[in-house]
Amino acid sequence: MGHRPIPLMPREKRPGLYKGAARGWVGMPAWADFATKEVEDWRLAQWMQWPEANVGLLHTAEFIAVDFDNDFAGCHAEIKELLAVIPGVVVRRQGKPSTYVQYFRADGDIKSSVYRVEDGNLLEVLALGRQSVAVGSVHPLGFTYVYVTPDTLDDTAISDLPLLDAATMAKIEDILRRHGWTEKATRGVGGGHAGDHASSGNGGSGLWGEVNRRAMAGLDAWVPALDIANLERTRKGWQGTAQWRPGGSGNPVHKRKRNLFIDANLCHDYGDARTYSPIDLVAASRGTDADDALMWLMQRVGPHLPPWQPKRLREAGAAL
Structure with a gap:
């Protein structure tokens, strides 16, 4: 369905390379390059043979996600209500209980960002330069990532996902602001949406x-x-x-x-x-x-x- 996989180290969220039984797993350099270039068939076949690998999905300018972290400020319900009216197929996956990721399409204007208050992260936007752990992988705490919606990425094209645009992001930031978030607390990551306010x-x-x-x-x-x-x-x-x-x-x-x-x-x-x-x-x-x-x-x-x-x-x- 047009998604770009990347191998992750076993029970981790980190892109990795398997160097054989003697050396084991090491971090993958320049992994984000695969978000903008095609993975060769031979390389993909090699990745699929690596033992116990988790799998990540690379986010691009057109395929993004919103990661609902801990709801410290009690704002998630309002944001979810806002997102629910956007036309498109809703696809969500869960790893750790009480948190989940929802996938969206974008028009290239949305950048990766982390929104947080003093207690921790409220929300992350995962766009170009980021990846998210795919269903079937194992969380570091032992949970298996699963879909929590009838529709999945296996049967949903990127073009069928809801469109998350800059106007909607501005509304989300308004909600976050009412619940204690400030621009100063926003951290742009790999090209953050609010990068001018990176801490x-x-x-x-x-x-x-x-x-x-x-x-x-x-x-x-x-x-x-x-x-x-x-x-x-x-x-x-x-x-x-x-x-x-x-x-x-x-x-x-x-x-x-x-x-x-x-x-x-x-x-x-x-x-x-x-x-x-x-x-x-x-x-x-x-x-x-x-x-x-x-x-x-x-x-x-x-x-x-x-x-x-x-x-x-x-x-x-x-x-x-």
Whole structure:
């Protein structure tokens, strides 16, 4: 039906490559390139043979999704009511209980964004430069991703999905604003819809802000572990290539400029005029969502908390 698959590491949300029994799985560099180029038949056949792989669906300028995260602000019902009147076939899938993704078509104007309040993420828009885990894959917490609607992506063309346009996104932002969201809290990821308001590395409060601050103070604990192309150390920190977004030169990733600069004050992609928080940068580089990025960073910079549960994270964040 025109969807673009990508292999993910077993029980993870991260695009990966299987290097055989001896080496196992490693992160896939430049995975976002497959959103704008065709996957060769031989490569797709190879991916299908890899053991225990999860599967992701690459989002494009025309195929996007809205990820309903934790409803901290009590706004999801109003947003769902707004989306329900858009003509088209409704397709939703669920992984972790109480959260789900709904798929849409777009006209190229919608960019990836994360909308959050102090307690955590409310909503994510997954567009070009992002991927979402496909049905049949296994969530890191053990849940299997399933469809929760009669219609599925297997029998629905992208052209039959509801159209999510800029006007509707503006209405969604109005709803979010009434429930406590502000533009300052929005993080553009891989070309965010509200990219002009992307948070600085030291921004944020609660647990999210604490992890961001720890990460900025200890770059060497996590930046080298990311799959950032052409990464090299500089006098102030690190620089590399944001391979998760298309380059303007048309060159392959290894020949693109190092426009991504990371130091103790700022994570900024000068090739895309975008500022990232450490959590955003991890999510973009690893091709995962912000919750997964948060936990990945916490394992490297702290604070060290019990295994992830939404309630525990909220309580821990309030205590910081």
